Amino acid sequence: MTEHQKTAKESALHNLEAVAALVAADRPLLITDADEVLFAFMAAFERHLDDHGTYFNWASYRLNGNIIARADEQPVGNHQVKALISGFFDVHTRNIEPLDGAADAMAALVAERGLQIVVLSNVPAQRHSDRQWALARHGMDYPLIANEGAKGAAVALLAARTSAPVFFIDDAPSHHDDVAEHAGHVRRIHYVGNPRLAKLIGPAPASHLRARSWNEIRRFIEDHLDEAAA
Ligand SMILES: [Mg+2]
Structure with a gap:
């Protein structure tokens, strides 16, 4: 593959429709967030x-107002x-x-249950290829949408591609509200990898499901697929 073809392929993957077109109509789908999942x-x-002379004060689950010089x-x-934030990315x-267990749990669900996986991350679009690189490095080389x-809206579009069960994982409650509104049939799993942040965010x-580990996420998905097949 030439550099030009590679760049073209990467920019196509930025595109929600391009990733949606990869979703097979008869296989279950997991749409997962990246940061904190x-x-x-x-x-x-x-x-x-800390590198920039600041710290997070853990007063509430928002960055504005809680980063102290x-x-x-x-x-x-x-x-x-x-x-x-943009410097961080x-x-x-x-x-x-x-995070522990994510790559193994997803690999098992793909191998044993035919799950297809899309990563739906609010990483800045210009960092798409960096995030895809990090996913690949850690055994999670699934198609990535920089949302x-x-x-x-993105979950509804992806979920509409398959008649099999669809699962969504995110740490932010607001995304669960929005997915419930736009794609109510999608099974929604709340997971916050960092325990201290999990406490701060609340339900x-x-x-x-409020999951505490990737093992718990895997069991929930397996149980639901068993029920759907019964
Ligand atoms: Mg997140």
């Missing part, structure tokens, strides 16, 4: 904040929060660590 976002982001112990402005999308904002009322 496949990758240890918070651990890496806290190190990034060590110099004056004051929250940094929202524009600076935005710069810290620029520097750390490739070297972020995976922006709410996820309900996602629009989800069907």
Whole structure:
């Protein structure tokens, strides 16, 4: 494959329709978030904040207002929060660590249950190839969509491609609300890899399961597929 073909292929994969076209009509589908579901976002982001003389104060589940400058112990402005986040993705999308159990659980579900997997991540579009590289490096080389904002519309479009069960995993309760609204039949799993963040985020009322591990996620998917086949 030439460099040009490679670039063209990568940019095609940015495209939701292009990934949707890969979804087979008769196989179950898992649509999974990446940060805090496949990758240890918070651990890496806290190190990034420390590198920039700031820290997260864990007061609530939002970044605006909760990132504090060590110099004056004051929250940094929202524009600076935005710069810290985009700087994080620029520097750390490739070297972020995976979460325990994710790659193995997904590989088993693919091999044993014919699951197809799409990663739906709100990573900036210009970092798509970095994230795909990190997924491949850690044994999770599934098609990636760099999404922006709410996820309900993208999930509805992907889910419509198959008549088999569809599952969605995300750490953010707001995405569960939106998916419930746009694709109500999708089974929704709330999972937050970082235990401290899990406590801070609390429940996602629009989800069907609050999972504590990838083993639990795998069992839930297997049980549901068994029920659907019965
Ligand atoms: Mg996330």
